[in-house]
Amino acid sequence: xxxxxxxxxxxxxxxxxxxxxxxxxxxxxxxxxxxxxxxxxxxxxxxxxxxxxxxxxxxxxxxxxxxxxxxxxxxxxxxxxxxxxxxxxxxxxxxxxxxxxxxxxxxxx
Numbered sequence: 675x676x677x678x679x680x681x682x683x684x685x686x687x688x689x690x691x692x693x694x695x696x697x698x699x700x701x702x703x704x705x706x707x708x709x710x711x712x713x714x715x716x717x718x719x720x721x722x723x724x725x726x727x728x729x730x731x732x733x734x735x736x737x738x739x740x741x742x743x744x745x746x747x748x749x750x751x752x753x754x755x756x757x758x759x760x761x762x763x764x765x766x767x768x769x770x771x772x773x774x775x776x777x778x779x780x781x782x783x
Contacts, residue, residue, distance in 0.1 A: 698724070719772065726763070738768045747779060754781035 701724040708717035735750045742764060750762045762779040769775035 735762065735764045737764070737766045739766060740768060742766050742775075742777060747777065750779040751781060754779065 701720050705717050705720035705724060708714070708720060735746065735753070737746060739746075746764055750764050754760065754762050760781050762781070764777040764779055765772075766775035766777075
């Protein structure tokens, strides 16, 4: 819990767009409520989404499909190239274990 408060200190006071502010507030509330209710696996996901939003990743492609197709990876890579970002995540929630549904996409690292 202490680490999550440290992340909160790095968040900007103002965001360029209102939906960015709402997204971060949603992640923070999801983290706090799940942690307080001892739903640690959901708190863990919210924590890492919050952390990665600011430190590592900006492009997220979220799917719920039977399997990730090459076209899904190409979509994320295209988004990365268009924005000039280096890293992205392709997340498939249709997996028994969430760690099996996460694919890291890299643009010229």
